[in-house]
Amino acid sequence: MKNSRLAKYLHISLTGDDMYGGCKNMALSRLQLKNPSSMHSQLSQLISKLSRPCLHALTLGVVN
Numbered sequence: 592m593k594n595s596r597l598a599k600y601l602h603i604s605l606t607g608d609d610m611y612g613g614c615k616n617m618a619l620s621r622l623q624l625k626n627p628s629s630m631h632s633q634l635s636q637l638i639s640k641l642s643r644p645c646l647h648a649l650t651l652g653v654v655n
Contacts, residue, residue: 608644615641 606618613621615638622634 604647607638607641615639 606613607615618641619635619638622638623631627631
């Protein structure tokens with residue numbers, strides 16, 4: 592699953608960013624709720640491999 596699809600699937604616009612979006616633990620708990628327990632260890636491995644935030648947004652803007 593691509594990073595942007597992961598963020599969209601979890602309904603979090605920014606996943607894997609502790610300051611501005613959902614931290615990895617939040618992403619893991621949401622994935623575990625949506626999938627059978629037999630997949631939980633694979634999901635944990637997937638989330639632990641995230642090396643950067645996963646962004647899902649329709650538009651981006653900057654207020655200056």
